[in-house]
Amino acid sequence: MTVVVTGANGLLGAVTVREWRDRGYEVVALTRAELDVTDGPRVADVIGRFSPSAVINCTAYNRVDDAEKEPSSALAVNAWAVRSLARAAAAAGAVFVHYSTDFVFDGEADRPYTEDDAPNPQSHYAMSKLIGEWMAAPAGPAAHVGPAELERANYILRVESLFGGAASRSTIDTMLQNFAAGRTVRAFRDRTVSPSHVADVARATCDLLERKAPGGIYHCVNTGMATWLEIAERLREWSGHPMATIEPVLTTDVALKARRPRFCALSNAKLLATGITMPTWQEALRWHVAS
Ligand SMILES: NC(=O)c1ccc[n+]([C@@H]2O[C@H](COP(=O)([O-])OP(=O)(O)OC[C@H]3O[C@@H](n4cnc5c(N)ncnc54)[C@H](OP(=O)(O)O)[C@@H]3O)[C@@H](O)[C@H]2O)c1
Structure with a gap:
C-alpha cells in the first residue's frame, strides 16, 4: 500500500x-x-x-x-x-x-x-x-x-x-537554543496553547x-494547556539551565503584523474517543528535551 x-x-x-x-x-x-x-x-x-x-x-x-x-x-x-x-x-x-x-x-x-x-x-x-x-x-x-x-x-x-523532529525550527527549539547560549528568553504570559x-x-x-x-x-494536540511562560519555565528547568533569564511579555508588548489568538488550547477529547491517547504536553516536552 x-x-x-x-x-x-x-x-x-x-x-x-x-x-x-x-x-x-x-x-x-x-x-x-x-x-x-x-x-x-x-x-x-x-x-x-x-x-x-x-x-x-x-x-x-x-x-x-x-x-x-x-x-x-x-x-x-x-x-x-x-x-x-x-x-x-x-x-x-x-x-x-x-x-x-x-x-x-x-x-x-x-x-x-x-x-x-x-x-x-x-x-x-x-x-x-x-x-x-x-x-x-x-x-x-x-x-x-x-x-x-x-x-x-x-x-x-x-x-x-509544533515541536520535535530533527528540524529544530520550532519556537520551543529556539527557546532551548537561547537557554543554552545564555540569552534571555521572552515568553508570552497571556497566550495559552x-x-x-x-x-x-x-x-x-x-x-x-x-x-x-x-x-x-x-x-490533534498533546493533552493539556499552558501559557508560553509556563512552557519556558519547564524548558529552563528540564534543560538544566535554572539560572537562565525569562522575560514575561504580553502580546500587546510585541508589535506583530498579524493578530494572535490569546487563548488557543484545543481539546483532544474527540481523538481520545476513537481510542487514541495523546501524551500530556509535559511528557512530550520532557521527552523532547531528553532526546
Ligand atoms: N509549525 C506550527 O507550529 C504549526 C502550527 C499550527 C498548524 N501547523 C500546520 O501543520 C502543518 C505542518 O506544518 P510544519 O510546521 O511542518 O510546516 P513547515 O515545517 O513550514 O513545512 C511546510 C513544508 O511545505 C513545503 N511547501 C511550502 N510551499 C510549498 C509548495 N508550493 N509546494 C510544495 N511544498 C511546499 C515547504 O517546503 P520548503 O521547505 O521548500 O519551503 C515545507 O517543507 C501545516 O499544515 C501547518 O499549517 C503548524
Whole structure:
C-alpha cells in the first residue's frame, strides 16, 4: 500500500514519512522540488501516477505575519493547493489527510476549543487555513465510499505550536537554543496553547487511518494547556539551565503584523474517543528535551 506525503521536508512532513515507513508502508515522499502543490494539473498527474491509498498533505505557507501583505501566496498553498490535492486523492480513491491550526479560532474562549466550536479567524493566514479546511472536506457522499486497506475519508487535523523532529525550527527549539547560549528568553504570559509534538501527531494520524476512524475534523494536540511562560519555565528547568533569564511579555508588548489568538488550547477529547491517547504536553516536552 502506497502513502504519498507532500511537504516531506517540513517539520511534520519528515517525521510523517518516517512514521509510515516504520510501520511498513511504501512511502512516496514529495518535497517542493518534486511537486509544487500550487501547480494544480501537475498535482493531479503526480498523485494519479502513484495510485496511493492515502495522501497526507504536510505543506503549508506558515509565515503568519508575511501573509498580511501577501495573502494570495498564503491562499495558494493553504487553500487552493489543498483543493487540488483533495480532488487528486478522491480521483485515486485515496484517503486525504490535511493539517490545520488553532489560529482558525479567535482566542476569546475560556475553555479548550472543541471541533464543534465556530471558527473566527483573525488574520489572513488564519483565514487561508480555514478555507483550506473547507477545501479538504469531502466533495460529496461518494468520497466516503471505497476502500481497500483504509476507509476512504478525509481527515482534517488541527495542530498547534509544533515541536520535535530533527528540524529544530520550532519556537520551543529556539527557546532551548537561547537557554543554552545564555540569552534571555521572552515568553508570552497571556497566550495559552496546547503544544503538539510532531511524533505524537504523526503517530495519531497513522492510528486514525489504521483504525478506519470516521473522517472529519480532529484536534490533534498533546493533552493539556499552558501559557508560553509556563512552557519556558519547564524548558529552563528540564534543560538544566535554572539560572537562565525569562522575560514575561504580553502580546500587546510585541508589535506583530498579524493578530494572535490569546487563548488557543484545543481539546483532544474527540481523538481520545476513537481510542487514541495523546501524551500530556509535559511528557512530550520532557521527552523532547531528553532526546
Ligand atoms: N509549525 C506550527 O507550529 C504549526 C502550527 C499550527 C498548524 N501547523 C500546520 O501543520 C502543518 C505542518 O506544518 P510544519 O510546521 O511542518 O510546516 P513547515 O515545517 O513550514 O513545512 C511546510 C513544508 O511545505 C513545503 N511547501 C511550502 N510551499 C510549498 C509548495 N508550493 N509546494 C510544495 N511544498 C511546499 C515547504 O517546503 P520548503 O521547505 O521548500 O519551503 C515545507 O517543507 C501545516 O499544515 C501547518 O499549517 C503548524
